[in-house]
Amino acid sequence: MDTQYLKVDLFGVPWLTFNIPNAIMITVAMAIVFFVCFFMSRKIQMYPSGAQNAMEYLVQFIKNIISSTMDWDRGKNFLMLGITIILYVFVANMLGVPFELATAEEHYVWWNSPTSNPVLTISLAAFVIILTHVYGLKLKGPKEYGKDYFRPAFFMAPFKVVEDFANTLTLGMRLYANVYAKEVIMMMIVGLGAATIGFWTFAAFIPLVVFQAFSVFIGTLQAFIFCMLTMVYMSHKVNEEH
Amino acid sequence: MFDLYDIEWVNAAYQLLAFFVLLLLLKKFAFGPIMDMMEKRENHVAEQISSAEKNREEAEKYLEEQREAIQQARVEAKEIVENSKKMSEQQAAEIVQNARDESARMKETAKQDIQNEKAQAISALREQVSTLSVLVASKVIEKELDEQDQEKLIEDTLKEVGEDL
Numbered sequence: 001m002d003t004q005y006l007k008v009d010l011f012g013v014p015w016l017t018f019n020i021p022n023a024i025m026i027t028v029a030m031a032i033v034f035f036v037c038f039f040m041s042r043k044i045q046m047y048p049s050g051a052q053n054a055m056e057y058l059v060q061f062i063k064n065i066i067s068s069t070m071d072w073d074r075g076k077n078f079l080m081l082g083i084t085i086i087l088y089v090f091v092a093n094m095l096g097v098p099f100e101l102a103t104a105e106e107h108y109v110w111w112n113s114p115t116s117n118p119v120l121t122i123s124l125a126a127f128v129i130i131l132t133h134v135y136g137l138k139l140k141g142p143k144e145y146g147k148d149y150f151r152p153a154f155f156m157a158p159f160k161v162v163e164d165f166a167n168t169l170t171l172g173m174r175l176y177a178n179v180y181a182k183e184v185i186m187m188m189i190v191g192l193g194a195a196t197i198g199f200w201t202f203a204a205f206i207p208l209v210v211f212q213a214f215s216v217f218i219g220t221l222q223a224f225i226f227c228m229l230t231m232v233y234m235s236h237k238v239n240e241e242h
Numbered sequence: 243m244f245d246l247y248d249i250e251w252v253n254a255a256y257q258l259l260a261f262f263v264l265l266l267l268l269k270k271f272a273f274g275p276i277m278d279m280m281e282k283r284e285n286h287v288a289e290q291i292s293s294a295e296k297n298r299e300e301a302e303k304y305l306e307e308q309r310e311a312i313q314q315a316r317v318e319a320k321e322i323v324e325n326s327k328k329m330s331e332q333q334a335a336e337i338v339q340n341a342r343d344e345s346a347r348m349k350e351t352a353k354q355d356i357q358n359e360k361a362q363a364i365s366a367l368r369e370q371v372s373t374l375s376v377l378v379a380s381k382v383i384e385k386e387l388d389e390q391d392q393e394k395l396i397e398d399t400l401k402e403v404g405e406d407l
Contacts (some may be wrong), residue, residue, distance in 0.1 A: 007250070018252040026257050030264045039273035044279050046286065055276050083273055084265040114245075123254035124261070 006108050029092040043209045048223040058083065065228055070235040074139060078234055081131070086227040089115060089124075089175065093219030096183050097212055098189075113134070113219075116180040122172030129168045136237030148237070171229055176224050180217045374403050 005019050040051035048056055062082040066075035073192060115121055127186030136145045149157045195206030378399055382392075 016252055017250045019250045021252050022250065024257055026253070026260055030260050034264060034267055034272075037268055042274050044275050046279065046283055048279075050357065052276065052279075055272070055282055059273065059277060060282065079277070080265055080269050080273060083269055084261065087268075088264065117250075117253070119250045119254050122255050123257060127261070171249040172339050 017163070019117070019119075021074075021110045021112075022110075022114055022117055024119065025095060025112065026120070029088060029095055029114055032091050033084075033087045058087075062086065062227070066231050069231045070239050074238050075231070075235075077135065077139075078231065082227050082231060085128075085230055086223050087125075089226050090220060090223035093179055093222055094181065094216065096186070097215045097219065100183065100187065112183055113179045115222075116173055116183045118180075119170065119174040121176040121179075123166065125168045125175075128171065129164055129233060132234045132237040133164075135234065137174035140236050140240070144240075147236075167233055171226065171233075175222050175226055178218055182211075182218055186211060186215065370403075374399070 005021055007017050007019050028142075037055070039202035042054055042059070043050075044052055059079070064078055066078055066082060069075070092115040093113055096116060097113070099111065100109065102109045133145075134147070140148070149160045162164075186208070189204050189208045193201050193208065377397075381395060381399065
């Protein structure tokens, strides 16, 4: 039972492939993030209560991640980036946990984790890596940024270039593989239960619950790791001394 | 096996665009105000701490001043009590002395008075005696008296004198 996505080529151009359900899931994830944060930050007071505490805890959490990798006077530029990344990736990971929608015959997927699509995770990773270069140029100046390729020795330059591509690939692949594997296993357990009405319908229930709990754990962990690694790569490009 | 056309470039671009928009929206509507408030609170707390520190120092200074003032007041009170005690003692001594002097003076005056009276009495007696003797003499001269008459005369005269006295 292969899953497939409803794809259209925009304007008939072959390389403008548009994955409609995936775009919907991206939108849903971002809408959830935005509205939850929006309504949690309506009442902001000097003496925090309720939702504001949670939001401030999150800000503090990201602050700690950033200051564990770089100076705060540089790191404060990336606070908003870190918050958005961790929230978006977390929600995107969670979207596929409770259920997955697909059409019956052709298995066209309409609801899953958007992060189970490698294009999205790798493009997000590439965005992050490009951002590290942008900020490296901006905060250190072109001269220092260029010199960084030849530190600690001149022959390190090719490795540094390769490193960027490797970082992009691993950062995106790690997230994609975790979430995709989670979805595949989940689908297998659900498929087992749904295949026949009988013993397995009930027997598959317990492993499904266990695995959903594990999926929540994986999703949270991967969101944290993605955010953490973003800051680590950023610190490599931005920090003065190694 | 790997077709570049299979990659969903539009989705990637859409995600990044949406991500960027989400970042801006979150910053504007959710985390911007919260971070502002956190910073404000941090400043507020720092201010409070520094002002508390200042207040504490001031209070300590005042306390020290008060302590000194109390010490001084105590010393002064002691001095005053001592002074008054000394003064009262002095006064008592003075009063006693005065009384003593007064009584001595009174005694002296009384003595003087007695002396005067005595002198007066003596002088009066003397006068009397002299007049009497003159009287007696004159009587004696007036009459040549016999012994019996003389006796009687003296008796009379003495009686006279006695009545006078």
